[in-house]
Amino acid sequence: MYITTIMETAYDKQLLSVIRRLIISLRVFQTESKFCEDLTFTQYSILSYVARTGSLEMSALHTLLSVEKSTTTRLVDPLVKMGYLKKTQSAHDSRAVELHLTGRGKAVFKNVQDCISDFMVDMGNSIPENKREDVIQSLEIFIRSMDRCCNPGECCKKQ
Amino acid sequence: MYITTIMETAYDKQLLSVIRRLIISLRVFQTESKFCEDLTFTQYSILSYVARTGSLEMSALHTLLSVEKSTTTRLVDPLVKMGYLKKTQSAHDSRAVELHLTGRGKAVFKNVQDCISDFMVDMGNSIPENKREDVIQSLEIFIRSMDRCCNPGECCKKQ
DNA sequence: CCATTATGGTTGTAATATACAACCATAATG
DNA sequence: CATTATGGTTGTATATTACAACCATAATGG
Incomplete structure:
Protein backbone atom coordinates (compact mmCIF):
# COMPACT_ATOMS: atom_id res chain seq x y z
CA MET A 1 0.00 0.00 0.00
CA TYR A 2 2.68 2.37 1.06
CA ILE A 3 4.86 1.14 -1.76
CA THR A 4 2.10 1.65 -4.29
CA THR A 5 1.79 5.26 -3.27
CA ILE A 6 5.48 5.85 -3.61
CA MET A 7 5.55 4.21 -6.99
CA GLU A 8 2.63 6.23 -8.20
CA THR A 9 4.39 9.40 -7.21
CA ALA A 10 7.51 8.29 -9.01
CA TYR A 11 5.40 7.49 -12.03
CA ASP A 12 3.91 10.97 -12.11
CA LYS A 13 7.37 12.47 -11.92
CA GLN A 14 8.51 10.30 -14.79
CA LEU A 15 5.52 11.36 -16.81
CA LEU A 16 6.27 14.99 -16.14
CA SER A 17 9.89 14.60 -17.06
CA VAL A 18 9.03 12.74 -20.23
CA ILE A 19 6.57 15.43 -21.24
CA ARG A 20 9.20 18.11 -20.75
CA ARG A 21 11.71 16.26 -22.84
CA LEU A 22 9.16 15.48 -25.53
CA ILE A 23 8.33 19.14 -25.89
CA ILE A 24 12.00 19.98 -26.28
CA SER A 25 12.67 17.24 -28.78
CA LEU A 26 9.63 18.01 -30.85
CA ARG A 27 10.68 21.62 -31.15
CA VAL A 28 12.62 20.59 -34.25
CA PHE A 29 9.33 20.18 -36.04
CA GLN A 30 7.83 23.41 -34.96
CA THR A 31 9.83 26.56 -35.10
CA GLU A 32 13.40 26.29 -36.22
CA SER A 33 13.40 23.93 -39.00
CA MET B 1 11.27 -9.05 -48.50
CA TYR B 2 8.56 -7.26 -50.37
CA ILE B 3 6.36 -7.39 -47.32
CA THR B 4 9.11 -5.97 -45.16
CA THR B 5 9.41 -2.98 -47.43
CA ILE B 6 5.71 -2.35 -47.33
CA MET B 7 5.64 -2.64 -43.58
CA GLU B 8 8.56 -0.30 -43.20
CA THR B 9 6.79 2.30 -45.25
CA ALA B 10 3.68 1.90 -43.17
CA TYR B 11 5.78 2.26 -40.08
CA ASP B 12 7.20 5.56 -41.26
CA LYS B 13 3.74 6.83 -41.95
CA GLN B 14 2.61 5.82 -38.50
CA LEU B 15 5.58 7.58 -37.00
CA LEU B 16 4.78 10.72 -38.92
CA SER B 17 1.16 10.62 -37.92
CA VAL B 18 2.05 10.04 -34.29
CA ILE B 19 4.45 12.96 -34.32
CA ARG B 20 1.78 15.23 -35.71
CA ARG B 21 -0.71 14.21 -33.11
CA LEU B 22 1.85 14.50 -30.34
CA ILE B 23 2.61 18.06 -31.32
CA ILE B 24 -1.06 18.90 -31.24
CA SER B 25 -1.69 17.24 -27.91
CA LEU B 26 1.33 18.78 -26.27
CA ARG B 27 0.21 22.24 -27.28
CA VAL B 28 -1.72 22.37 -24.02
CA PHE B 29 1.57 22.70 -22.22
CA GLN B 30 3.01 25.35 -24.39
CA THR B 31 0.94 28.31 -25.32
CA GLU B 32 -2.63 28.37 -24.23
CA SER B 33 -2.63 27.17 -20.77
C1' DC C 1 -40.84 33.64 -48.04
C1' DC C 2 -38.46 36.35 -45.02
C1' DA C 3 -36.09 36.92 -40.39
C1' DT C 4 -32.90 34.86 -37.55
C1' DT C 5 -29.18 32.05 -36.69
C1' DA C 6 -25.22 29.29 -38.11
C1' DT C 7 -21.12 28.51 -40.89
C1' DG C 8 -16.88 29.42 -43.90
C1' DG C 9 -13.38 32.51 -44.50
C1' DT C 10 -10.48 36.84 -43.93
C1' DT C 11 -8.38 40.61 -41.55
C1' DG C 12 -7.03 43.35 -37.37
C1' DT C 13 -4.76 43.01 -33.23
C1' DA C 14 -2.19 40.99 -29.62
C1' DA C 15 0.44 37.58 -26.82
C1' DT C 16 4.06 34.20 -26.46
C1' DA C 17 8.11 31.70 -27.64
C1' DT C 18 12.03 31.84 -29.64
C1' DA C 19 16.44 33.01 -32.10
C1' DC C 20 20.43 35.81 -33.40
C1' DA C 21 23.44 39.64 -32.92
C1' DA C 22 25.54 43.20 -30.35
C1' DC C 23 27.00 44.48 -26.15
C1' DC C 24 29.03 44.78 -21.28
C1' DA C 25 31.29 42.82 -17.55
C1' DT C 26 34.23 39.56 -15.64
C1' DA C 27 37.09 35.17 -16.00
C1' DA C 28 40.48 32.32 -17.90
C1' DT C 29 44.51 31.47 -20.66
C1' DG C 30 48.94 31.88 -22.50
C1' DC D 1 48.97 42.01 -19.72
C1' DA D 2 46.58 40.95 -24.12
C1' DT D 3 43.41 37.96 -26.04
C1' DT D 4 39.78 34.98 -25.87
C1' DA D 5 35.86 32.82 -23.57
C1' DT D 6 31.75 32.97 -20.72
C1' DG D 7 27.44 34.77 -18.26
C1' DG D 8 23.85 37.78 -18.80
C1' DT D 9 20.89 41.52 -20.89
C1' DT D 10 18.76 44.15 -24.43
C1' DG D 11 17.39 45.14 -29.28
C1' DT D 12 15.21 43.29 -33.05
C1' DA D 13 12.81 40.04 -35.76
C1' DT D 14 10.02 35.92 -36.91
C1' DA D 15 6.59 32.23 -36.25
C1' DT D 16 2.55 30.43 -34.10
C1' DT D 17 -1.41 31.10 -32.35
C1' DA D 18 -5.82 33.01 -30.44
C1' DC D 19 -9.84 36.02 -30.18
C1' DA D 20 -12.95 39.35 -31.96
C1' DA D 21 -15.11 41.70 -35.61
C1' DC D 22 -16.63 41.36 -39.97
C1' DC D 23 -18.68 39.83 -44.61
C1' DA D 24 -20.89 36.61 -47.38
C1' DT D 25 -23.71 32.78 -47.95
C1' DA D 26 -26.49 28.78 -46.08
C1' DA D 27 -29.86 26.71 -43.22
C1' DT D 28 -33.85 26.89 -40.26
C1' DG D 29 -38.35 27.82 -38.69
C1' DG D 30 -42.26 30.49 -38.21
Whole structure:
Protein backbone atom coordinates (compact mmCIF):
# COMPACT_ATOMS: atom_id res chain seq x y z
CA MET A 1 0.00 0.00 0.00
CA TYR A 2 2.68 2.37 1.06
CA ILE A 3 4.86 1.14 -1.76
CA THR A 4 2.10 1.65 -4.29
CA THR A 5 1.79 5.26 -3.27
CA ILE A 6 5.48 5.85 -3.61
CA MET A 7 5.55 4.21 -6.99
CA GLU A 8 2.63 6.23 -8.20
CA THR A 9 4.39 9.40 -7.21
CA ALA A 10 7.51 8.29 -9.01
CA TYR A 11 5.40 7.49 -12.03
CA ASP A 12 3.91 10.97 -12.11
CA LYS A 13 7.37 12.47 -11.92
CA GLN A 14 8.51 10.30 -14.79
CA LEU A 15 5.52 11.36 -16.81
CA LEU A 16 6.27 14.99 -16.14
CA SER A 17 9.89 14.60 -17.06
CA VAL A 18 9.03 12.74 -20.23
CA ILE A 19 6.57 15.43 -21.24
CA ARG A 20 9.20 18.11 -20.75
CA ARG A 21 11.71 16.26 -22.84
CA LEU A 22 9.16 15.48 -25.53
CA ILE A 23 8.33 19.14 -25.89
CA ILE A 24 12.00 19.98 -26.28
CA SER A 25 12.67 17.24 -28.78
CA LEU A 26 9.63 18.01 -30.85
CA ARG A 27 10.68 21.62 -31.15
CA VAL A 28 12.62 20.59 -34.25
CA PHE A 29 9.33 20.18 -36.04
CA GLN A 30 7.83 23.41 -34.96
CA THR A 31 9.83 26.56 -35.10
CA GLU A 32 13.40 26.29 -36.22
CA SER A 33 13.40 23.93 -39.00
CA LYS A 34 12.60 24.73 -42.50
CA PHE A 35 12.87 21.21 -43.81
CA CYS A 36 13.61 21.23 -47.46
CA GLU A 37 12.31 23.54 -50.12
CA ASP A 38 12.04 26.14 -47.38
CA LEU A 39 8.88 24.66 -45.97
CA THR A 40 8.08 24.14 -42.32
CA PHE A 41 6.76 20.86 -41.03
CA THR A 42 3.25 22.26 -40.81
CA GLN A 43 3.37 23.51 -44.36
CA TYR A 44 4.50 20.11 -45.47
CA SER A 45 1.59 18.61 -43.56
CA ILE A 46 -0.82 20.89 -45.33
CA LEU A 47 0.51 19.90 -48.74
CA SER A 48 0.27 16.29 -47.76
CA TYR A 49 -3.34 16.58 -46.61
CA VAL A 50 -4.25 18.26 -49.86
CA ALA A 51 -2.32 15.69 -51.87
CA ARG A 52 -4.05 12.87 -50.08
CA THR A 53 -7.55 14.10 -50.83
CA GLY A 54 -7.02 15.89 -54.14
CA SER A 55 -9.04 18.85 -52.97
CA LEU A 56 -9.57 20.01 -49.45
CA GLU A 57 -11.71 22.69 -47.86
CA MET A 58 -10.28 25.12 -45.37
CA SER A 59 -12.71 23.97 -42.74
CA ALA A 60 -11.51 20.41 -43.10
CA LEU A 61 -7.97 21.63 -42.83
CA HIS A 62 -8.42 23.49 -39.64
CA THR A 63 -9.94 20.40 -38.14
CA LEU A 64 -6.96 18.35 -39.26
CA LEU A 65 -4.48 20.85 -37.90
CA SER A 66 -6.51 21.54 -34.76
CA VAL A 67 -6.16 25.27 -35.07
CA GLU A 68 -8.47 28.26 -35.39
CA LYS A 69 -9.81 29.00 -38.82
CA SER A 70 -7.93 32.28 -38.86
CA THR A 71 -4.71 30.40 -38.24
CA THR A 72 -5.52 28.09 -41.10
CA THR A 73 -5.84 31.04 -43.42
CA ARG A 74 -2.45 32.27 -42.31
CA LEU A 75 -0.74 28.95 -42.66
CA VAL A 76 -2.11 28.38 -46.13
CA ASP A 77 -1.39 31.89 -47.31
CA PRO A 78 2.34 31.56 -48.02
CA LEU A 79 1.75 28.29 -49.86
CA VAL A 80 -0.65 30.07 -52.15
CA LYS A 81 1.73 32.98 -52.60
CA MET A 82 4.58 30.62 -53.46
CA GLY A 83 2.29 29.08 -56.05
CA TYR A 84 2.08 25.61 -54.54
CA LEU A 85 -1.60 25.73 -53.73
CA LYS A 86 -4.55 27.13 -55.62
CA LYS A 87 -7.80 28.26 -54.05
CA THR A 88 -11.08 27.68 -55.84
CA GLN A 89 -14.66 28.19 -54.86
CA SER A 90 -16.46 25.07 -53.80
CA ALA A 91 -19.23 23.85 -56.08
CA HIS A 92 -21.81 23.04 -53.42
CA ASP A 93 -21.11 25.90 -51.03
CA SER A 94 -20.09 29.19 -52.43
CA ARG A 95 -18.70 30.32 -49.09
CA ALA A 96 -16.27 27.44 -48.95
CA VAL A 97 -12.82 27.45 -50.48
CA GLU A 98 -11.17 24.39 -51.90
CA LEU A 99 -7.42 23.87 -51.95
CA HIS A 100 -5.61 22.11 -54.79
CA LEU A 101 -1.98 21.42 -55.50
CA THR A 102 -0.61 23.20 -58.54
CA GLY A 103 1.91 21.54 -60.84
CA ARG A 104 4.75 23.17 -58.98
CA GLY A 105 3.08 22.29 -55.72
CA LYS A 106 3.10 18.63 -56.68
CA ALA A 107 6.76 18.70 -57.58
CA VAL A 108 7.74 20.49 -54.41
CA PHE A 109 5.62 18.20 -52.32
CA LYS A 110 7.33 15.18 -53.83
CA ASN A 111 10.71 16.60 -52.86
CA VAL A 112 9.75 17.43 -49.33
CA GLN A 113 8.10 14.09 -48.95
CA ASP A 114 11.29 12.27 -49.88
CA CYS A 115 13.13 14.41 -47.45
CA ILE A 116 10.75 13.83 -44.57
CA SER A 117 10.56 10.20 -45.44
CA ASP A 118 14.35 9.91 -45.12
CA PHE A 119 14.03 11.51 -41.79
CA MET A 120 11.38 9.09 -40.65
CA VAL A 121 13.35 6.12 -41.85
CA ASP A 122 16.37 7.41 -39.96
CA MET A 123 14.30 7.84 -36.90
CA GLY A 124 12.68 4.49 -37.27
CA ASN A 125 16.08 2.91 -37.67
CA SER A 126 17.33 4.32 -34.45
CA ILE A 127 14.56 2.52 -32.62
CA PRO A 128 15.46 -1.12 -32.05
CA GLU A 129 13.46 -3.20 -34.47
CA ASN A 130 11.79 -5.32 -31.84
CA LYS A 131 10.55 -2.23 -30.03
CA ARG A 132 9.00 -0.41 -32.94
CA GLU A 133 5.53 -1.80 -32.59
CA ASP A 134 5.60 -1.10 -28.87
CA VAL A 135 6.76 2.43 -29.31
CA ILE A 136 4.02 3.33 -31.73
CA GLN A 137 1.40 1.63 -29.62
CA SER A 138 2.57 3.34 -26.46
CA LEU A 139 2.57 6.68 -28.17
CA GLU A 140 -0.99 6.08 -29.26
CA ILE A 141 -1.98 5.30 -25.69
CA PHE A 142 -0.12 8.32 -24.42
CA ILE A 143 -1.75 10.67 -26.88
CA ARG A 144 -5.18 9.31 -26.17
CA SER A 145 -4.72 9.68 -22.44
CA MET A 146 -3.48 13.21 -22.86
CA ASP A 147 -6.46 14.13 -24.99
CA ARG A 148 -8.83 12.52 -22.59
CA CYS A 149 -7.54 14.25 -19.52
CA CYS A 150 -6.84 17.67 -20.93
CA ASN A 151 -10.24 18.82 -21.96
CA PRO A 152 -10.31 22.56 -21.82
CA GLY A 153 -11.55 23.87 -18.55
CA GLU A 154 -10.89 20.60 -16.80
CA CYS A 155 -7.87 19.51 -14.82
CA CYS A 156 -5.52 22.14 -13.51
CA LYS A 157 -8.03 24.81 -14.17
CA LYS A 158 -10.60 23.46 -11.78
CA GLN A 159 -9.35 25.43 -8.80
CA MET B 1 11.27 -9.05 -48.50
CA TYR B 2 8.56 -7.26 -50.37
CA ILE B 3 6.36 -7.39 -47.32
CA THR B 4 9.11 -5.97 -45.16
CA THR B 5 9.41 -2.98 -47.43
CA ILE B 6 5.71 -2.35 -47.33
CA MET B 7 5.64 -2.64 -43.58
CA GLU B 8 8.56 -0.30 -43.20
CA THR B 9 6.79 2.30 -45.25
CA ALA B 10 3.68 1.90 -43.17
CA TYR B 11 5.78 2.26 -40.08
CA ASP B 12 7.20 5.56 -41.26
CA LYS B 13 3.74 6.83 -41.95
CA GLN B 14 2.61 5.82 -38.50
CA LEU B 15 5.58 7.58 -37.00
CA LEU B 16 4.78 10.72 -38.92
CA SER B 17 1.16 10.62 -37.92
CA VAL B 18 2.05 10.04 -34.29
CA ILE B 19 4.45 12.96 -34.32
CA ARG B 20 1.78 15.23 -35.71
CA ARG B 21 -0.71 14.21 -33.11
CA LEU B 22 1.85 14.50 -30.34
CA ILE B 23 2.61 18.06 -31.32
CA ILE B 24 -1.06 18.90 -31.24
CA SER B 25 -1.69 17.24 -27.91
CA LEU B 26 1.33 18.78 -26.27
CA ARG B 27 0.21 22.24 -27.28
CA VAL B 28 -1.72 22.37 -24.02
CA PHE B 29 1.57 22.70 -22.22
CA GLN B 30 3.01 25.35 -24.39
CA THR B 31 0.94 28.31 -25.32
CA GLU B 32 -2.63 28.37 -24.23
CA SER B 33 -2.63 27.17 -20.77
CA LYS B 34 -1.87 29.18 -17.82
CA PHE B 35 -2.08 26.34 -15.35
CA CYS B 36 -2.85 27.67 -11.95
CA GLU B 37 -1.61 30.81 -10.28
CA ASP B 38 -1.38 32.24 -13.76
CA LEU B 39 1.84 30.44 -14.58
CA THR B 40 2.68 28.67 -17.78
CA PHE B 41 4.07 25.18 -17.82
CA THR B 42 7.56 26.49 -18.53
CA GLN B 43 7.38 28.94 -15.67
CA TYR B 44 6.32 26.13 -13.41
CA SER B 45 9.28 24.11 -14.65
CA ILE B 46 11.63 26.94 -13.82
CA LEU B 47 10.28 27.21 -10.30
CA SER B 48 10.60 23.49 -9.92
CA TYR B 49 14.22 23.45 -11.11
CA VAL B 50 15.07 26.20 -8.67
CA ALA B 51 13.19 24.49 -5.85
CA ARG B 52 14.99 21.26 -6.51
CA THR B 53 18.46 22.76 -6.28
CA GLY B 54 17.85 25.60 -3.84
CA SER B 55 19.84 27.99 -5.97
CA LEU B 56 20.33 27.82 -9.70
CA GLU B 57 22.43 29.79 -12.14
CA MET B 58 20.95 31.14 -15.34
CA SER B 59 23.44 29.18 -17.38
CA ALA B 60 22.31 25.95 -15.75
CA LEU B 61 18.73 26.90 -16.45
CA HIS B 62 19.17 27.52 -20.10
CA THR B 63 20.78 24.13 -20.39
CA LEU B 64 17.84 22.53 -18.58
CA LEU B 65 15.32 24.31 -20.77
CA SER B 66 17.33 23.88 -23.96
CA VAL B 67 16.89 27.46 -25.01
CA GLU B 68 19.13 30.42 -25.79
CA LYS B 69 20.42 32.38 -22.85
CA SER B 70 18.46 35.41 -23.98
CA THR B 71 15.30 33.35 -23.88
CA THR B 72 16.13 32.24 -20.38
CA THR B 73 16.38 35.84 -19.27
CA ARG B 74 12.98 36.52 -20.74
CA LEU B 75 11.33 33.49 -19.23
CA VAL B 76 12.70 34.24 -15.79
CA ASP B 77 11.89 37.93 -15.94
CA PRO B 78 8.18 37.79 -15.16
CA LEU B 79 8.81 35.41 -12.28
CA VAL B 80 11.17 37.94 -10.77
CA LYS B 81 8.72 40.77 -11.40
CA MET B 82 5.93 38.80 -9.75
CA GLY B 83 8.21 38.37 -6.78
CA TYR B 84 8.51 34.59 -6.94
CA LEU B 85 12.23 34.49 -7.74
CA LYS B 86 15.10 36.56 -6.47
CA LYS B 87 18.33 37.12 -8.35
CA THR B 88 21.61 37.30 -6.46
CA GLN B 89 25.18 37.53 -7.59
CA SER B 90 27.06 34.26 -7.44
CA ALA B 91 29.84 34.03 -4.87
CA HIS B 92 32.44 32.38 -7.07
CA ASP B 93 31.71 34.17 -10.32
CA SER B 94 30.60 37.73 -10.19
CA ARG B 95 29.21 37.55 -13.70
CA ALA B 96 26.85 34.75 -12.80
CA VAL B 97 23.38 35.22 -11.39
CA GLU B 98 21.79 32.82 -8.96
CA LEU B 99 18.07 32.26 -8.74
CA HIS B 100 16.30 31.59 -5.46
CA LEU B 101 12.68 31.12 -4.52
CA THR B 102 11.24 33.84 -2.32
CA GLY B 103 8.75 33.06 0.41
CA ARG B 104 5.87 33.84 -1.91
CA GLY B 105 7.62 31.87 -4.62
CA LYS B 106 7.68 28.81 -2.42
CA ALA B 107 4.00 29.12 -1.61
CA VAL B 108 3.01 29.61 -5.20
CA PHE B 109 5.20 26.78 -6.33
CA LYS B 110 3.55 24.46 -3.84
CA ASN B 111 0.15 25.36 -5.25
CA VAL B 112 1.12 24.88 -8.83
CA GLN B 113 2.84 21.67 -8.00
CA ASP B 114 -0.32 20.24 -6.48
CA CYS B 115 -2.19 21.34 -9.51
CA ILE B 116 0.22 19.80 -11.99
CA SER B 117 0.47 16.73 -9.86
CA ASP B 118 -3.31 16.27 -10.04
CA PHE B 119 -3.03 16.57 -13.74
CA MET B 120 -0.31 13.95 -13.95
CA VAL B 121 -2.22 11.58 -11.73
CA ASP B 122 -5.26 12.03 -13.95
CA MET B 123 -3.19 11.37 -16.98
CA GLY B 124 -1.49 8.41 -15.42
CA ASN B 125 -4.87 7.01 -14.46
CA SER B 126 -6.13 7.13 -17.96
CA ILE B 127 -3.30 4.86 -19.03
CA PRO B 128 -4.14 1.23 -18.28
CA GLU B 129 -2.13 0.19 -15.26
CA ASN B 130 -0.41 -2.70 -16.96
CA LYS B 131 0.79 -0.44 -19.77
CA ARG B 132 2.29 2.34 -17.70
CA GLU B 133 5.78 0.99 -17.53
CA ASP B 134 5.73 0.31 -21.27
CA VAL B 135 4.51 3.75 -22.12
CA ILE B 136 7.22 5.51 -20.18
CA GLN B 137 9.86 3.23 -21.57
CA SER B 138 8.68 3.65 -25.12
CA LEU B 139 8.61 7.38 -24.73
CA GLU B 140 12.18 7.28 -23.51
CA ILE B 141 13.19 5.30 -26.56
CA PHE B 142 11.28 7.62 -28.82
CA ILE B 143 12.86 10.74 -27.36
CA ARG B 144 16.31 9.26 -27.57
CA SER B 145 15.85 8.27 -31.18
CA MET B 146 14.56 11.70 -32.05
CA ASP B 147 17.48 13.39 -30.40
CA ARG B 148 19.90 11.07 -32.09
CA CYS B 149 18.57 11.56 -35.57
CA CYS B 150 17.76 15.24 -35.48
CA ASN B 151 21.14 16.78 -34.93
CA PRO B 152 21.08 20.22 -36.41
CA GLY B 153 22.35 20.32 -39.93
CA GLU B 154 21.80 16.63 -40.36
CA CYS B 155 18.86 14.80 -41.85
CA CYS B 156 16.49 16.74 -44.06
CA LYS B 157 18.96 19.54 -44.31
CA LYS B 158 21.61 17.46 -46.02
CA GLN B 159 20.57 18.33 -49.53
C1' DC C 1 -40.84 33.64 -48.04
C1' DC C 2 -38.46 36.35 -45.02
C1' DA C 3 -36.09 36.92 -40.39
C1' DT C 4 -32.90 34.86 -37.55
C1' DT C 5 -29.18 32.05 -36.69
C1' DA C 6 -25.22 29.29 -38.11
C1' DT C 7 -21.12 28.51 -40.89
C1' DG C 8 -16.88 29.42 -43.90
C1' DG C 9 -13.38 32.51 -44.50
C1' DT C 10 -10.48 36.84 -43.93
C1' DT C 11 -8.38 40.61 -41.55
C1' DG C 12 -7.03 43.35 -37.37
C1' DT C 13 -4.76 43.01 -33.23
C1' DA C 14 -2.19 40.99 -29.62
C1' DA C 15 0.44 37.58 -26.82
C1' DT C 16 4.06 34.20 -26.46
C1' DA C 17 8.11 31.70 -27.64
C1' DT C 18 12.03 31.84 -29.64
C1' DA C 19 16.44 33.01 -32.10
C1' DC C 20 20.43 35.81 -33.40
C1' DA C 21 23.44 39.64 -32.92
C1' DA C 22 25.54 43.20 -30.35
C1' DC C 23 27.00 44.48 -26.15
C1' DC C 24 29.03 44.78 -21.28
C1' DA C 25 31.29 42.82 -17.55
C1' DT C 26 34.23 39.56 -15.64
C1' DA C 27 37.09 35.17 -16.00
C1' DA C 28 40.48 32.32 -17.90
C1' DT C 29 44.51 31.47 -20.66
C1' DG C 30 48.94 31.88 -22.50
C1' DC D 1 48.97 42.01 -19.72
C1' DA D 2 46.58 40.95 -24.12
C1' DT D 3 43.41 37.96 -26.04
C1' DT D 4 39.78 34.98 -25.87
C1' DA D 5 35.86 32.82 -23.57
C1' DT D 6 31.75 32.97 -20.72
C1' DG D 7 27.44 34.77 -18.26
C1' DG D 8 23.85 37.78 -18.80
C1' DT D 9 20.89 41.52 -20.89
C1' DT D 10 18.76 44.15 -24.43
C1' DG D 11 17.39 45.14 -29.28
C1' DT D 12 15.21 43.29 -33.05
C1' DA D 13 12.81 40.04 -35.76
C1' DT D 14 10.02 35.92 -36.91
C1' DA D 15 6.59 32.23 -36.25
C1' DT D 16 2.55 30.43 -34.10
C1' DT D 17 -1.41 31.10 -32.35
C1' DA D 18 -5.82 33.01 -30.44
C1' DC D 19 -9.84 36.02 -30.18
C1' DA D 20 -12.95 39.35 -31.96
C1' DA D 21 -15.11 41.70 -35.61
C1' DC D 22 -16.63 41.36 -39.97
C1' DC D 23 -18.68 39.83 -44.61
C1' DA D 24 -20.89 36.61 -47.38
C1' DT D 25 -23.71 32.78 -47.95
C1' DA D 26 -26.49 28.78 -46.08
C1' DA D 27 -29.86 26.71 -43.22
C1' DT D 28 -33.85 26.89 -40.26
C1' DG D 29 -38.35 27.82 -38.69
C1' DG D 30 -42.26 30.49 -38.21
